[in-house]
Amino acid sequence: MVIQLPESEARAMLERGKVARLGCIVNGDPYIVPINYFMKDGRAYSHSLPGLKVDALRLNPRACLQADEINSDFEWRSVIGFGEFEEITEPSMREQILGQLLLRFPRLTPVEAAIATDIDTPPIIVFAIKIERVTAVGE
């Protein structure tokens, strides 16, 4: 039976997740893409190459982040955090976040790693989702 989990557990799930699905709205349609992320001070930090997702989030910053822990078809928990897209443009902040991402996800592709090191040319987008509320269910 599906039950609501306490908010503290919902937040803990988001904190310990490494892969989540980012939801946004693209031309009126819901859109979902998997991302690597880490949480810090209530924000989920990630990065992206330019494209559909970032273009859409610049127009409509409403976003959600969903992570789940699925052990079997009917033994799972899912957390969702709702919030807003914030683009990180300040160079030292970008460098710090990209450093953390590289540390946690060492298998960034060579292209991404090269871009990430060269902080002055920003084809790579660094962003946060500021999480306003979270809710989790499970069974």
Added chain:
Amino acid sequence: MVIQLPESEARAMLERGKVARLGCIVNGDPYIVPINYFMKDGRAYSHSLPGLKVDALRLNPRACLQADEINSDFEWRSVIGFGEFEEITEPSMREQILGQLLLRFPRLTPVEAAIATDIDTPPIIVFAIKIERVTAVGE
């Protein structure tokens, strides 16, 4: 490096998936929830208890279905299908779909199984997402 996969492969990924994330729009916010589903004739069939997701999809039927195959942080593929929510109310059709879902996901909880058997009382919602277009990326 992230590349676009051929449409045939995108469709094959949706066909072979069992768990996907359903995206919809709830009060203007993107919303994501994991579902069990199966594909038939271009539709993803699933079921749900009444609640936020179904209420929202009745108001705004635009939906997406995202499935991924993640082997490591940077070896993954993700498919997304865009389409519309359709509620299945015709009793014999409901029975057929619930039968298929029970067959594929035998660990339906006793409550769900009991509800599923009693097709005349429909607190359980049976629905399809009619997939209009698919796109997949991977690296």
